Amino acid sequence: MTPSSASRYTYLGPEGTFTEAALRTLPEAATRDLVPMVSVPAAFDAVRNGEAGGSFAAIENSVEGGVSATLDELATGAPLMIYREVLLPISFALLVRPGTALGDVKTVTGHPVAQPQVRNWLAAHLPHAHWESAASNADGARLVQEGRYDGAFAGEFAAARYHLEPLVSEIHDTVNAQTRFVLVGQPGRPAAPTGADKTSAVVWLGDDRPGALLELLQEFSVRGVNLMRIESRPTGGGLGRYCFSIDAEGHITDRRVGDALMGLKRICPKVRFLGSYPRADEVRPQVRPGTTDAEFTEASEWLGRALDGRI
Numbered sequence: 001m002t003p004s005s006a007s008r009y010t011y012l013g014p015e016g017t018f019t020e021a022a023l024r025t026l027p028e029a030a031t032r033d034l035v036p037m038v039s040v041p042a043a044f045d046a047v048r049n050g051e052a053g054g055s056f057a058a059i060e061n062s063v064e065g066g067v068s069a070t071l072d073e074l075a076t077g078a079p080l081m082i083y084r085e086v087l088l089p090i091s092f093a094l095l096v097r098p099g100t101a102l103g104d105v106k107t108v109t110g111h112p113v114a115q116p117q118v119r120n121w122l123a124a125h126l127p128h129a130h131w132e133s134a135a136s137n138a139d140g141a142r143l144v145q146e147g148r149y150d151g152a153f154a155g156e157f158a159a160a161r162y163h164l165e166p167l168v169s170e171i172h173d174t175v176n177a178q179t180r181f182v183l184v185g186q187p188g189r190p191a192a193p194t195g196a197d198k199t200s201a202v203v204w205l206g207d208d209r210p211g212a213l214l215e216l217l218q219e220f221s222v223r224g225v226n227l228m229r230i231e232s233r234p235t236g237g238g239l240g241r242y243c244f245s246i247d248a249e250g251h252i253t254d255r256r257v258g259d260a261l262m263g264l265k266r267i268c269p270k271v272r273f274l275g276s277y278p279r280a281d282e283v284r285p286q287v288r289p290g291t292t293d294a295e296f297t298e299a300s301e302w303l304g305r306a307l308d309g310r311i
Ligand SMILES: O=C(O)C(=O)C[C@]1(C(=O)O)C=C[C@@H](O)C=C1
Pocket: 012, 016, 017, 018, 019, 020, 058, 061, 067, 090, 111, 113, 114, 135, 136, 137, 138, 179
């Protein structure tokens, strides 16, 4: 990778997406070359083939759940790792060409993750409008500028970029909706522990048999590791074949987390570590008695003494 490609960060474009807005909240974004891409896979591939040092993508929305394009990219293909996360409050504006009235809006567009966030508003205010999905909310705004649709649900900040007007602002069916974004890069050393961290992994179960998922969960439960998200995603290997995308509280250097991952490695055919990184909400985990690093160290020292006959 050349120094110029290392300083390049790709993101889901075109300009004016929520992804770009979230990326710009990272302090280092000011000194990076931010490159919009047509899709999350294209943005991640630029990192895989050395054309970019990092890529930024939405991974989870508080209304719609996991963002499949990102989860599937991280589970398959050449491995990437997560180094940072950002939370962004999401509120939409209905962007239209200047002069358009609400009664003129017959067709609307936006990212598929936007639709469930504005569904009730649409049903109440534009019940007959026809929705079609766009590659991103900003791409929807671009399509409205081109005259392909009458309105786009996007961040209000995208209006000026596409010479549109916000006809209605602050549209959100659920108050305090948030999207979580991640910065990914080539596999490397995990981000340093902060005490308020998250660990992500993808786990494949072996044979389809009773209790397999329970065994996976027990690796976390017996070590007092709290799961923040667990989601099944199809492996592509046929109906009923799923892998599990997991976020757990804590850092891989926390003994209880590292030990849980080793437990998974022993019982599952495949585990992909996706990184340990600081939690955007900076919440520190409540560590259950018996699962602190000191207690793990004490227990392994005890085992060492037992092996030496120093009981
Ligand atoms: O289309 C955009 O503006 C995006 O940044 C993508 C995206 C997503 O992928 O979830 C980001 C946040 C919103 O919740 C809806 C769409």
